[in-house]
Amino acid sequence: MSGDTWQQVVFWVFAVGMTFAALRVVTAQNVVHAALYLVGTLLGAAALFLLLFAEFVAWAQVLLYVGAIVVLMLFGLMLTRADIGKGNYDNDQRWLAALCAAALFGVTSWVILGTFEGQEISFARTEGVTTQAVGDLIFSAYVLPFEVVSVLLLAALVGAVVIARRDVGDESSGEITHETRARVEPGGDQTEERTPEVVR
């Protein structure tokens, strides 16, 4: 199969890179390193999309996943005060989790290798899938899911704002835990109550 040698080389390079980055995402002991290794995995996926003639999806992946979702994750890490430097981020069940993941991978890979025996992707085309073709399909056959996804994004936006909003001027909003309330009331000292505001 010398016709797609270069495609195979590119595939293996990016596949090995993506797998290494994905393993480091789930094993890194530094949260920011884990987020940046996710960027590596997502860029590897975008490269594979380009290999498979999916140019619009590759660019959407870079723009939305790397450019927005990972940035949102980094904001989340910042706002939840993740440890700077090394921390301990694996819980006690990681060996059982590794066993489960390995077993699932083994069984499904065996099924996949058996089912798709001999089916090949042909790299014979000379141009990629045009954005116009994807757009035509979205707005003709998939216009209803498109509208539903728009409503979903609106609901998620409103929901995220409502959930994470700090209630204004409401002391019983549940922000202060019981320990903090016990420390505040006896001395009437307001600094403990104000600390959540400052820390945030």
Added chain:
Amino acid sequence: MPVQYFLVLSMLIFCIGIYGVLARQNAVLVLLSIELMLNAVNINFIAFAAHLDDISGHVFALFIIAVAAAEVGVGLAIVILIYRNRRTVDVDEMSLMKW
């Protein structure tokens, strides 16, 4: 190129994501692992779109990216609210509803 290469790669990254969801203690790292799983599914869709010459795979991949963005937004809002109330995002400590 055999289509199995892409499918097995997709399954590998999906299983690495499953390990991350089960083994990580920080809630944001669990969300990162969920993103790995969604990405693996995207690779699967695009591989089949190239194999079967059907653009529907591209459309579904775009929908998955959009839904992932929505899910990350709401998920992080919940995590931030939990942090504000409990001062921790350790998933092992959120065990009030355990038996």
